[in-house]
Amino acid sequence: MAQDEATVPAMGPRHVAIIMDGNGRWAKMRGRPRLFGHHAGARRVREIVEACPGLGIEYLTIFAFSTENWKRTQIEVAGLMSLFRSYIRKEARALRSRNVCVRFIGDRPGLDAKLQLLMDELEEMTSGCTGTNLTIALNYGGRDEVARATKRLAEDVAAGRLDPGAIDEETLPRYLDTCVLPDPDLVIRTSGEARISNFLLWQSAYAEYEFIDTLWPDFTPGVLAEVIASYASRDRRFGGAKG
Template structure:
């Protein structure tokens, strides 16, 4: 029996986030420049997006480019930006065919104008799609996001639009980039690294973490299904005890 066949549809996470790691190491193992790994990582993006859409999941967030990635060598950053433009342009029709809506989070104004224009075009074209919502985290970091949220919240308090006594978890969440989507229930990181890398720190407070040894360009649907199956085997207590969950049932 395939791993996919073992999945229980009713127990699938509504939102999965992925740290796509290992492109550079994948390329070096083959004697190529890091950008070669990024190009081959596009197939993994396509496979996972198709898998999530086929399973009827609600949201998939991919960590595509962090604010810290701007400090990488200029030739790699330039190649990544060019790859983003060509990939978004070539994949738009596939997203439309699969009823996938594209969104993005991050400091998007820092992106090159060609990337921003292509991204905006794809977002507009897929805006009415009602299936999977694919969210690209571009020029994103959680500390940046939280800092920006605090600034907006402080501005509202200063201008009398928000009372300090009204601030709670839900109110603060409404100032974040992800305010319109549910928090991830599962976070996947590839390549065998055990770090969160400044990604969705607020949102993954109760997410299940899954670490795969597979380098991102080799990540396929079957690996995604394995992560989902592992998720379904876990007991999610949210601070409660196992006995409390049993009594609730």
């Protein structure tokens, strides 16, 4: 399949989550600073979002900035925050015109007030859209999400709103950031790293994983189509026996 071709495979995933990795290495290979790679990666997001309807993907969740990414240099973090603000301003109308419903997950209070306001505005602007559901994980960590959800659950128990004897594995998901989303069917990590990096820990219990060598700025809709075709050939049994 050509890199720029995308076709819908049979039995494709409804919800795809992507750990977008490799921006820094992509820039280094070209003798440019890491932020150059992040800007290239942001442009790639637009192409992948646009490709989703043609590939049968209803939900796309992308890992933009983790709770651990604050450990990076102050220059890179500041540059990323500026990029996020710029991305929202530039893409807001285009996302709405393409009928994309945008949500953010993560520890929002940990971000600066201006960025939070832009996130709120984009969610409100696209809330009525009925096409692709784009979820952006920003200042997100799976363990942090579960801890925050558990705290809210405990508060409801203490207030008498929740019977502790009624808590089961269906209860906690109602407190997660992703409570309105289906669990991901397929999780993709680019750049050749084979780890999940604290991403959607609870939600991905039965997701299929695909670790590919392609760096995120080189991840075209054609590459996505190839990964989805591979997914379609897998036998998902959810713990049951084959056949």
